Amino acid sequence: MYIEWTEKALTKVTEKMNGVSGYLLLKYDTDDCGCAVNGVTVLWLVQELDADFEKIDTNGPTIYVEKSKMIYLDEMMKFDFVESANCFMLKSPNEILNPRLSFYRK
Numbered sequence: 607m608y609i610e611w612t613e614k615a616l617t618k619v620t621e622k623m624n625g626v627s628g629y630l631l632l633k634y635d636t637d638d639c640g641c642a643v644n645g646v647t648v649l650w651l652v653q654e655l656d657a658d659f660e661k662i663d664t665n666g667p668t669i670y671v672e673k674s675k676m677i678y679l680d681e682m683m684k685f686d687f688v689e690s691a692n693c694f695m696l697k698s699p700n701e702i703l704n705p706r707l708s709f710y711r712k
Contacts, residue, residue, distance in 0.1 A: 611666035614687040622709050629655045630667050634675035647696050649709045
């Protein structure tokens with residue numbers, strides 16, 4: 607799996623991290639979604655990393671993904687930043703996985 611960051615997304619994620627150290631997780635969030643196959647991808651900045659996460663290759667900040675949720679993601683993905691919506695977008699050559707991806711510091 608590989609995730610590419612656009613220049614706009616790199617600039618914005620650096621700004622949002624604001625010098626805070628931690629781990630960036632691409633989390634497949636299923637809370638309040640009904641069941642495990644219904645969920646949305648979000649970015650979390652966390653201080654501790656569970657053993658269930660796998661490092662993903664990127665051209666920017668290191669991203670970790672839950673091993674059990676990798677089936678919901680594509681092999682090649684791209685983070686972009688949509689200025690008009692003030693949010694990230696996660697897409698692949700096949701689809702837009704989340705057009706309004708949120709960033710949280712946990």
